[in-house]
Amino acid sequence: MSASALAPSRPVAPKRSVVRSLLRLWPYLRPVRVRFCTAAFVAVVASCLSLVIPLVLKWMVDGPVAAGDPGGVWLGALAVLGLGVAEALLFGLRRWLVARPMTAVEASLRADLYRRLQRLPVAFHDRWASGQLLSRGTTDLSLLRMFLVFPLTFLFVNGVTVLAGFVVLLAQDWSLGLVLLLPVVPLIVGCSLFETRYSKVARQAQDQVGDLTTVVEESVLGIRVVKGFGRHRSQARAFRVLAERLRGTELRKARLLAAIWAFITTVPELAIGAALVLGTVQVADGDLSAGTLVAFLSTALALRWPVESIGFLLAMSQEAATATERYFEVMDQPEEVADRAPAAVAAGREAPGRKAPGGVVFEGVTFRYPDAPPGSPPVLRGVDLHIRPGETLALVGATGSGKTTLTALVPRLYELTEGRVLLDGEDIAEMPRERLRSLVSVAFEEPTLFSASVRDNVLMGAGPEAGDVELRRALDVAQAGFVADLPQGAATEVGEQGLSLSGGQRQRLALARAVAGHPRFLVLDDPLSALDVHTEALVEAALREVLRDTTALVVAHRPSTVLLADRVALLSEGRIAAVGTHQELLRTSAEYAWLMSGAEDGKR
Numbered sequence: 001m002s003a004s005a006l007a008p009s010r011p012v013a014p015k016r017s018v019v020r021s022l023l024r025l026w027p028y029l030r031p032v033r034v035r036f037c038t039a040a041f042v043a044v045v046a047s048c049l050s051l052v053i054p055l056v057l058k059w060m061v062d063g064p065v066a067a068g069d070p071g072g073v074w075l076g077a078l079a080v081l082g083l084g085v086a087e088a089l090l091f092g093l094r095r096w097l098v099a100r101p102m103t104a105v106e107a108s109l110r111a112d113l114y115r116r117l118q119r120l121p122v123a124f125h126d127r128w129a130s131g132q133l134l135s136r137g138t139t140d141l142s143l144l145r146m147f148l149v150f151p152l153t154f155l156f157v158n159g160v161t162v163l164a165g166f167v168v169l170l171a172q173d174w175s176l177g178l179v180l181l182l183p184v185v186p187l188i189v190g191c192s193l194f195e196t197r198y199s200k201v202a203r204q205a206q207d208q209v210g211d212l213t214t215v216v217e218e219s220v221l222g223i224r225v226v227k228g229f230g231r232h233r234s235q236a237r238a239f240r241v242l243a244e245r246l247r248g249t250e251l252r253k254a255r256l257l258a259a260i261w262a263f264i265t266t267v268p269e270l271a272i273g274a275a276l277v278l279g280t281v282q283v284a285d286g287d288l289s290a291g292t293l294v295a296f297l298s299t300a301l302a303l304r305w306p307v308e309s310i311g312f313l314l315a316m317s318q319e320a321a322t323a324t325e326r327y328f329e330v331m332d333q334p335e336e337v338a339d340r341a342p343a344a345v346a347a348g349r350e351a352p353g354r355k356a357p358g359g360v361v362f363e364g365v366t367f368r369y370p371d372a373p374p375g376s377p378p379v380l381r382g383v384d385l386h387i388r389p390g391e392t393l394a395l396v397g398a399t400g401s402g403k404t405t406l407t408a409l410v411p412r413l414y415e416l417t418e419g420r421v422l423l424d425g426e427d428i429a430e431m432p433r434e435r436l437r438s439l440v441s442v443a444f445e446e447p448t449l450f451s452a453s454v455r456d457n458v459l460m461g462a463g464p465e466a467g468d469v470e471l472r473r474a475l476d477v478a479q480a481g482f483v484a485d486l487p488q489g490a491a492t493e494v495g496e497q498g499l500s501l502s503g504g505q506r507q508r509l510a511l512a513r514a515v516a517g518h519p520r521f522l523v524l525d526d527p528l529s530a531l532d533v534h535t536e537a538l539v540e541a542a543l544r545e546v547l548r549d550t551t552a553l554v555v556a557h558r559p560s561t562v563l564l565a566d567r568v569a570l571l572s573e574g575r576i577a578a579v580g581t582h583q584e585l586l587r588t589s590a591e592y593a594w595l596m597s598g599a600e601d602g603k604r
């Protein structure tokens with residue numbers, strides 16, 4: 001278990017009030033506001049109907065019951081039944097009205113989150129645990145939907161019902177009404193204290209769900225390592241620690257909820273009891289009719305639910321506010337840096353009449369990872385390198401010297417700290433990303449395949465017009481003949497949900513993806529590391545054909561890969577230490593000779 005899973009670092013957003021947090025959902029609610037308000041109005045009518053029943057009871061007790069008129073009693077009973085049925089039907093209608101728009105709101109929140117995740121820079125994904133992002137897209141959004149469907153409406157509906165109820169109560173007997181109003185102040189104080197405490201634990205619980213998701217995800221993806229190293233017990237222990245921590249937080253939430261629930265239930269009950277005693281005395285003294293007392297008490301009892309529910313409605317709103325904060329923590333992250341305006345740089349750098357060289361040019365490139373500790377030295381320092389048009393340059397260096405980092409700068413996965421990179425004379429910082437990424441193709445050391453067919457995985461590197469001819473060519477270059485033997489050939493599903501492939505097979509598909517679509521610039525990060533020497537030789541022979549009219553930067557660890565290249569650059573501690581042919585560097589650079597001799601030894 002990684003330490004980061006146990007104690008993840010999270011950017012902390014500024015604290016906002018519940019209402020301000022929830023107001024950020026308004027743009028998503030706007031399109032469905034008419035239907036939503038109609039549903040709320042229907043719910044208010046339904047809820048207020050329940051307040052009419054006590055008035056019917058008053059009429060029955062003081063009228064037909066006192067006069068011994070069975071016909072009148074039946075009429076009253078039918079009226080109560082009719083009111084009950086109407087209330088139920090209206091609540092059903094409300095539910096129907098909100099179901100569709102609220103799922104649409106959830107879907108658009110989820111789609112926007114996904115879109116944002118795709119557009120956020122790689123540096124953001126380096127920083128954030130994937131479980132935290134997953135839990136935002138699942139648990140948090142479900143909490144938001146539940147809030148929109150239920151508490152958002154019912155906090156309003158219950159508020160209106162309680163107000164209307166008090167008007168009815170005060171109109172029937174203002175002194176008894178005032179007795180029932182007494183608990184309002186302690187209830188408001190209790191609820192605000194509850195809200196403050198609950199907001200802290202709700203945030204903790206939701207973050208801990210994210211941590212737990214991260215651990216589950218890591219264990220599932222790394223199941224081979226977990227099993228291979230017999231780590232299942234310690235992994236399970238680490239999981240239990242997090243699960244226990246979450247359970248503790250959930251228990252604290254439950255305790256707070258139980259306390260507010262008990263408080264909200266008891267205080268009004270005490271007031272109703274006091275009103276009952278006072279009312280009975282008034283009836284005995286002849287100051288109040290029995291019907292009025294019955295109506296008063298039934299109204300007070302009808303208001304119990306709207307008042308008591310406030311506790312958990314507030315709790316759900318608090319959780320929704322936390323979910324909204326967590327959602328916007330991601331949505332507020334700055335997207336990839338915008339492309340620079342071409343004129344600004346060109347004017348300052350290029351002398352008039354001087355044409356920038358073609359191919360790939362690294363000019364004074366310095367790079368420090370955005371999440372590197374302050375004051376740490378940059379990974380790349382003043383790199384100057386020119387890969388001529390059509391040339392293949394191998395990048396060699398000790399492990400950790402910055403090779404992968406340098407290759408990641410060409411498709412602009414990270415923004416340079418200083419300097420610039422030119423492709424055929426054009427600064428990549430000024431190129432629209434879409435164009436840049438259509439010019440540059442990459443194959444990373446870690447070949448990632450998606451849950452899709454071989455065909456889709458390979459052709460995602462080519463334009464939409466690419467067809468079977470392109471697919472066959474790319475598979476040939478990568479020597480991926482094994483595809484024909486897969487159960488459904490190129491239509492076979494691979495990736496996490498599909499057929500498992502060997503490391504070398506995955507690497508060849510990743511290479512096929514990189515060469516499909518004839519990129520002008522090819523960046524390969526040790527693309528043949530998982531292949532046996534014979535397959536490597538075959539891939540290299542085919543690759544040489546492709547590389548003939550492509551400008552390529554190839555990270556190489558083995559002499560065989562180096563031999564693919566026209567020239568070699570040696571990267572040492574973030575600087576280009578030497579550039580030349582393989583033979584030249586073997587003669588002139590002790591470090592290069594040492595790196596290559598190690599590789600030869602490793603092969604033997």
Ligand SMILES: Nc1ncnc2c1ncn2[C@@H]1O[C@H](COP(=O)(O)OP(=O)(O)OP(=O)(O)O)[C@@H](O)[C@H]1O
Binds near residue numbers: 379398403
């Ligand atoms: N996302 C990141 N954030 C901070 N530092 C990083 C990040 N990725 C890599 N580094 C650091 O940058 C340095 C160079 O890493 P890089 O992966 O470029 O080396 P490399 O030469 O490709 O190594 P190898 O041959 O082992 O693949 C290392 O010290 C590494 O710890």
